[in-house]
Amino acid sequence: MTTVRDETFQVLRRFGTTTIFANPGSTEIAFLTGLPDDIGFRLALHEGSVVGMATGWATARGGPAFVNLHTTAGLANAAGALATARTNRVPLVVVVGQQDRRHLAHDPFLAGRLEGLVGDYPVWTDQPVRPQDVPAAIARAHHEAVTAAGPAIVVVPMDDWEKPAEPRRGAAALEVRRPMPSTLDGLGDLAASLDAARSPAIVVGAGADDESCWAALVALAERLGAPVWQESFGARAGFPQDHPSFAGHLPPGRSGVRTALADHDVVLVVGAPVLRQYTWEPGDFVPDGTTVLQITQYADEAHYSAADVAVIAEPAHVCRRLAERVVPREVSPAPRRTPDAEPEPGEPLRPAHVFDLLAKQLPRDTILIEESPSSRPELHRRVPARVPLGFVSAAAGGLGFGLPAAIGLKLGAPRRPVVAVLGDGSSLYGIQGLWSAAHYHVGVLFIVLANGGYAVMDRLAERSGLGKAPWPAFTEVRTSTIAAGLGCPARHITTHEELTEVLGDVLPSLAGRTSPLLLDIEVAPDASYG
Known part of the structure; x- marks a missing residue:
């Protein structure tokens, strides 16, 4: 039977x-x-x-x-x-x-x-x-x-x-298939709007994170001479962040977005909402007189948006066609440079010190998973996503995703190096996942930035001006000790020298690693956020 x-x-x-x-x-x-x-x-x-x-x-x-x-x-x-x-x-x-x-x-x-x-x-x-x-x-x-x-x-x-x-x-x-359209209504209007722009810009998001879309966007950005911004709070990178056209990550508030896009009269948003924010701020999403065009594969993303024109279609297909149609421009992107950070003698480790070491030593095809809210802006400034699926985060904002997601990513892409950058507070929401990583021999490198508290909440409370926050620090928590109890190898790191040595040993062979490793790295509690 x-x-x-x-x-x-x-x-x-x-x-x-x-x-x-x-x-x-x-x-x-x-x-x-x-x-x-x-x-x-x-x-x-x-x-x-x-x-x-x-x-x-x-x-x-x-x-x-x-x-x-x-x-x-x-x-x-x-x-x-x-x-x-x-x-x-x-x-x-x-x-x-x-x-x-x-x-x-x-x-x-x-x-x-x-x-x-x-x-x-x-x-x-x-x-x-x-x-x-x-x-x-x-x-x-x-x-x-x-x-x-x-x-x-x-x-x-x-x-x-x-x-x-x-x-x-x-x-x-039943097998259900969705065909790719061979023609797209309105493509000529999008191309005409971009050609008529005095200074176009592109904003990309998680919906553009695949090899074909990256290639199409590179061709389009180079042809337009347009800077490319990454959406704020995106789950994935939509453009190679080591490309000269990459301008950085948009700020999470309207005033910052207006400042970033102040010189642009047409903004093309690809594979991202228009424009996802965090705290409410008064004013429009973009500068006065700026036209916003959107290309997304998700109908709900179009309906939530503040775009002037939204096209619901596969972004790679549309961008490839646009790159063939727009008139090329002679524009050289301005170089971006983030100063290296090394601790002075006696200075405590900070996230920037950790990220600079990663930026120098991570294999190019690394999948980096982030769940460290207080240091995420610093990570974006210093560690670029250089290949598709190079960056993964939780667009919903809730904690507990990063640690187990890193395990699943390594199981699904066993030939790629996988690194999870986590806050100590964030890691506790999914710490049980370390047992699965150890039991199934999943070779993820977990980097826990241990500032002994919810640093992002501390900074937000300070900015509010409403008084003292009621939550205590938890400096006695050692994720390396918890990891050992779950069968996951771990090290407690307190100096730049120790970290440099460990990363130098682990990162070159990370792709083939069959055992997880957690680095519990003590960092200063006054990490920036914003």
């Missing part, structure tokens, strides 16, 4: 999602025990880490990951990570366990009230009416996750897996 479980595995095989990321409970026993040899399994010790690892894996592979969560507790614990996956536009197929269908009407122990539990963050949610509909629902979830770019959820009662399947044509066997 072919069961619903057997048919589901066939769906997973067809879509290439044969690795299951999970932290199981009793409602998952019937699905997960006795897995076929070709179905892989990756355990994390908290559901936030499960979804973070799966999000990293899917990001590296460019396709959906499969996640299995345990009824109410599992789905609720994963809520923040699912929000990050949605905001980062990462497709996930999420199967959530439910109590036995045969007595759900009597509200048994562990029966989940799952509908709406994580709000609108899933792009699609379903609980199949019959057990036999489960494989088709999971196939539909794959389609929804890909086309809507986010997590799609299927709730499956625990007894459904053993029920007989109904082999049939239809949704479980």
